[in-house]
Amino acid sequence: MTKTISPILLSQVPTGNCFTIRRVLARGEVGQRLIDFGFIKKRTGRVIREALLKDPIEIELGSTLISLRRSEAALVEVEPVE
Amino acid sequence: MNFTGRHRQRRHGRESTAASLFHPQRPLRIALAGNPNSGKTCLFNFLSGQYQHIGNYPGVTVEKKTGRFSYGEHLIELIDLPGIYSLTAYSLDEVVARDFLIKEQPDVIIDVLDSTNLERHLYLLMQFQEMGVPLVGALNMSDEAESKGIEIDANQLARILDIPFVKTIGNKGIGLEQLLAVAVQTAMAPRMNHQRHLNYGDLVETAHIELIAELTRDETFVTKYPVHWLVIKLLEKDQDAMARVRLEHQYTDQVFNRMHQIITTLEKAYGDDSRTIISEQRYAYIHGALRETVRIKHRTPRSDLTERVDNLLLHRFFGMPFFLLIMFLVYQLTFRLGNPLAQLIASGFHALATLVPRVLPEGFMQELLTEGIIDGVGGVLTFWPLVTLLMIGLAVLEDTGYMARAAFVTDKFFHIFGLHGRSFIPFMVSTGCAVPGIMSARLLPNPKDRIVTILVAPFMLCGAKAPVAAMIIAAFFPHRQALVFWLLWLFSWFAALTIALIFKKTLFRGEQPAFVMELPPYRLPTLPGILMHAGQRSWHYLKKAGTVILAASIIVWFALSFPKIRTDSSGQTSSESSVQLVQDAQTPARSALAYSYAGRFGRMIEPVLKLAGFDWKIGVSLVAGVAAKEVIVSTMGILYGIEASGHPSETTDVLLRTSLRNDPHYSALTAVALLIFVVLYTPCLATLIMVKKELRQLKWVLFQVGYTLLLAYGSAVLFFQVGEILFG
Numbered sequence: 001m002t003k004t005i006s007p008i009l010l011s012q013v014p015t016g017n018c019f020t021i022r023r024v025l026a027r028g029e030v031g032q033r034l035i036d037f038g039f040i041k042k043r044t045g046r047v048i049r050e051a052l053l054k055d056p057i058e059i060e061l062g063s064t065l066i067s068l069r070r071s072e073a074a075l076v077e078v079e080p081v082e
Numbered sequence: 083m084n085f086t087g088r089h090r091q092r093r094h095g096r097e098s099t100a101a102s103l104f105h106p107q108r109p110l111r112i113a114l115a116g117n118p119n120s121g122k123t124c125l126f127n128f129l130s131g132q133y134q135h136i137g138n139y140p141g142v143t144v145e146k147k148t149g150r151f152s153y154g155e156h157l158i159e160l161i162d163l164p165g166i167y168s169l170t171a172y173s174l175d176e177v178v179a180r181d182f183l184i185k186e187q188p189d190v191i192i193d194v195l196d197s198t199n200l201e202r203h204l205y206l207l208m209q210f211q212e213m214g215v216p217l218v219g220a221l222n223m224s225d226e227a228e229s230k231g232i233e234i235d236a237n238q239l240a241r242i243l244d245i246p247f248v249k250t251i252g253n254k255g256i257g258l259e260q261l262l263a264v265a266v267q268t269a270m271a272p273r274m275n276h277q278r279h280l281n282y283g284d285l286v287e288t289a290h291i292e293l294i295a296e297l298t299r300d301e302t303f304v305t306k307y308p309v310h311w312l313v314i315k316l317l318e319k320d321q322d323a324m325a326r327v328r329l330e331h332q333y334t335d336q337v338f339n340r341m342h343q344i345i346t347t348l349e350k351a352y353g354d355d356s357r358t359i360i361s362e363q364r365y366a367y368i369h370g371a372l373r374e375t376v377r378i379k380h381r382t383p384r385s386d387l388t389e390r391v392d393n394l395l396l397h398r399f400f401g402m403p404f405f406l407l408i409m410f411l412v413y414q415l416t417f418r419l420g421n422p423l424a425q426l427i428a429s430g431f432h433a434l435a436t437l438v439p440r441v442l443p444e445g446f447m448q449e450l451l452t453e454g455i456i457d458g459v460g461g462v463l464t465f466w467p468l469v470t471l472l473m474i475g476l477a478v479l480e481d482t483g484y485m486a487r488a489a490f491v492t493d494k495f496f497h498i499f500g501l502h503g504r505s506f507i508p509f510m511v512s513t514g515c516a517v518p519g520i521m522s523a524r525l526l527p528n529p530k531d532r533i534v535t536i537l538v539a540p541f542m543l544c545g546a547k548a549p550v551a552a553m554i555i556a557a558f559f560p561h562r563q564a565l566v567f568w569l570l571w572l573f574s575w576f577a578a579l580t581i582a583l584i585f586k587k588t589l590f591r592g593e594q595p596a597f598v599m600e601l602p603p604y605r606l607p608t609l610p611g612i613l614m615h616a617g618q619r620s621w622h623y624l625k626k627a628g629t630v631i632l633a634a635s636i637i638v639w640f641a642l643s644f645p646k647i648r649t650d651s652s653g654q655t656s657s658e659s660s661v662q663l664v665q666d667a668q669t670p671a672r673s674a675l676a677y678s679y680a681g682r683f684g685r686m687i688e689p690v691l692k693l694a695g696f697d698w699k700i701g702v703s704l705v706a707g708v709a710a711k712e713v714i715v716s717t718m719g720i721l722y723g724i725e726a727s728g729h730p731s732e733t734t735d736v737l738l739r740t741s742l743r744n745d746p747h748y749s750a751l752t753a754v755a756l757l758i759f760v761v762l763y764t765p766c767l768a769t770l771i772m773v774k775k776e777l778r779q780l781k782w783v784l785f786q787v788g789y790t791l792l793l794a795y796g797s798a799v800l801f802f803q804v805g806e807i808l809f810g
Contacts, residue, residue, distance in 0.1 A: 038205070
């Protein structure tokens, strides 16, 4: 995860930054929900904000606003976008 | 159970027209489906309200609503399915919608789509299309889309997807007439006998054909389900689809072997999860269709209303204070408006009770009517305005889109106790009344969260427990009332959350339910939408709680009033034990109560209660309190010889407080043990009935009765005994 070239996890994207989805690692219910909300590779989104204790986070994907826990965001591989 | 074969043998259009002419009772069934926040409810209200109305009634499950109306020569049954994101089976809503579509086969589905967010909303439409049910798309909120510069070519979209589309503006009723006409037309059209679906690419298509061949070996199985759809679900590794094959298919093992083979090959070829492969294909297809049909004329600046409001309401530091403020307002409004109404109803029933003696002679019937029926039903109806107002408040929060935000703000806190952010709603509502609180637990998407929340939410200091606690506190801690009350309130939260955590760690271990959720755009709620939301719940409260409370209050009244002390002409009481009772009884009412079944029961369990510092009078009151918690106070009133009638209620209260304080058997320790017991013990009957209704299983009700009773008794005894050692 700390290799320089390898993608980072959505949970590590700083608030305000954009990202491109590489892969959804989540299975089961979380995986299904992420797919339902359009977590598909190559799509770009942005981390909008975090709650008081830095968890959960809110992201924008297409025209949908999605709230998810950091532990769930850690199941999505993304590439940071400058 | 009887969904066999219907799928294949659909009526053709002409026959159906004939059928509806000859059998006006057989309605044309239109299912309204769509994502949450697509404006579905609004459409439902408009359609079922605008046409000649035959009546709304809640369906078999409470989760879907049905409206009937006549439209031209047709009788239409409009079924409002719960809002869902996809046709998996992870949430109760999805299961309800999915089961309905498979088993009950509506004549047509109207899929309500948010035109401003078509890509994601079409994702569900693709899944409906795979099921092979005739489909009409409502491009709803088309005005919003236009103002955002989104131009949709509905005709072109209809050609590409082979589904008719109609532009609508649900909250203004625009386009709905046409939508209905198209839906009826689609339902009547001769059915195509194939379930159309998009092309998932050669590899998936091959897999699909192979698996269909495998399934078709069981000829009865393939008549029960839309096979085409089922196979796609199997390729997506859908648990529910797999369970159906496992249970119902003749060659389960062969199908499963082949299925695993096919999926493995597919995943190897793509280097990805089969579910992802399929959903990516769906999105790619949607993307292609939208590229040909949607033009965005001008980009709106990103900072729209929703974003600006969220910058405030979801602010990292101010989010929580705003949340508390909003809750406080809802609460204030409910109780400020509700209490006077409650008073009004209460005095109405009181007046009714005073009328009875004029009509009926003294005796069994009169007592039954005044003390049993009128008091009991009155007790429930008194809470009705509060319940309704609270439900209206919650409906507003839901329909504006704030509810999901509140979950965002509170999730971390509730997550510590193993709950979902949305659990705060049932908890909050339960501080008013546990009955609607338990109903509102439906907002929780995960069944485990829901059960745990329902099991612990009744610990909250509800509107009926609060006056009991207030009375006890006023009697024993007259100088620190507010402080003690506040501590008790904290204690109720503490108890509910800790017990929830314990349940989560023991009874409901396993996978954490998903929190991922949409934060829908803020929208102005519509009056009919809110009234329908709140009205239905309010009606359920009246109906369910009302009937049971009536029965329960008659039973409790009976237990408290019988057997009667019979006095013969010389004034001698008829039984020996009652002689002793009369000696320590100051009033006839009190000795009658002591002599009753409830009084005897109280005396019988007195040795057990003594460990917590309670005597038989408290015992009787607590038993009576299971009917409704506020009954504790009135029962104590009778036991202390204060007759409610004749005094203004404040005087009664003061008299009772004084009697309690002066009772040599009670100390401050007893009072606190009693407060602890009142907070924790068995929920009232109305709540238990609601639990049964919501969780459908008697075992949960019995479990709840059992564990709360043990917990309350254990805590009260522990407190009293430790207190005796420390201070006694």
